[in-house]
Amino acid sequence: MNEHGTDDRALKSLNREATTADSLLAELTTAAMPLCRDAGQVLLVEAPEGLALLADRRRVRDAVMHLVRNAVQANPRGRTVRVRAWGQGDVVVFEVSDEGVGMPRDVVKRLAAPVLAVGLHLIASEPGLGEGLAFAKLIAAAHGGHIRAYRRGEAGTMVRLGLPGLPAAPTDVAVHND
Numbered sequence: 573m574n575e576h577g578t579d580d581r582a583l584k585s586l587n588r589e590a591t592t593a594d595s596l597l598a599e600l601t602t603a604a605m606p607l608c609r610d611a612g613q614v615l616l617v618e619a620p621e622g623l624a625l626l627a628d629r630r631r632v633r634d635a636v637m638h639l640v641r642n643a644v645q646a647n648p649r650g651r652t653v654r655v656r657a658w659g660q661g662d663v664v665v666f667e668v669s670d671e672g673v674g675m676p677r678d679v680v681k682r683l684a685a686p687v688l689a690v691g692l693h694l695i696a697s698e699p700g701l702g703e704g705l706a707f708a709k710l711i712a713a714a715h716g717g718h719i720r721a722y723r724r725g726e727a728g729t730m731v732r733l734g735l736p737g738l739p740a741a742p743t744d745v746a747v748h749n750d
C-alpha cells in the first residue's frame with residue numbers, strides 16, 4: 573500500500589499518457605450530451621486549451637463520466653450540469669456540479685477516507701457511496717490525486733477530482749545582449 577491507500581500495482585496497471593483536460597472533456601461531451609438531452613437538462617463544459625496531465629485517459633474520462641451521470645440523476649428536469657477543468661498549482665482539477673438537492677453529508681465525509689483497493693479493484697464497496705463515486709475515488713487515488721465533494725446548501729453538489737498536472741511547455745524566449 574502507498575500513502576494514498578492504494579496498492580502500488582494500481583499505479584503500474586494504469587495506461588498513462590500525456591493528454592490535455594480539454595481533449596478529455598471534448599470526448600466526454602460527446603458521450604454526456606445525449607444523456608443530458610434525454611433527461612431534459614443542459615450540459616455546460618469549460619476547459620482551457622492545453623492544460624496537460626499524465627493520466628490513464630480512458631479511466632479518467634470514465635471517472636468524470638460517472639460524476640456526470642450522478643449529477644444528471646440528482647438534477648431536476650430543465651436544470652444544468654456543469655463540467656469544468658482548470659489548473660491549480662501543479663494540479664488539474666475536474667469539477668462536476670449539479671443543481672439537485674445536494675449530496676448527503678455522510679457521503680461527503682466518506683469521500684475523504686482512504687481508498688482500500690488492490691490493483692484497480694475495490695476490496696469492498698463503500699455502502700452509500702455508489703459505484704460511480706467509488707470508481708472516481710479509486711481512479712483519483714491511483715493517479716496520486718484526490719476527490720472532494722461540496723454541498724451547496726439546497727442548490728446541489730459540486731465534486732472535484734484533482735490529478736497531478738504536467739508542467740507547462742516552455743515557451744521560446746528571445747535573449748538580447750546589447
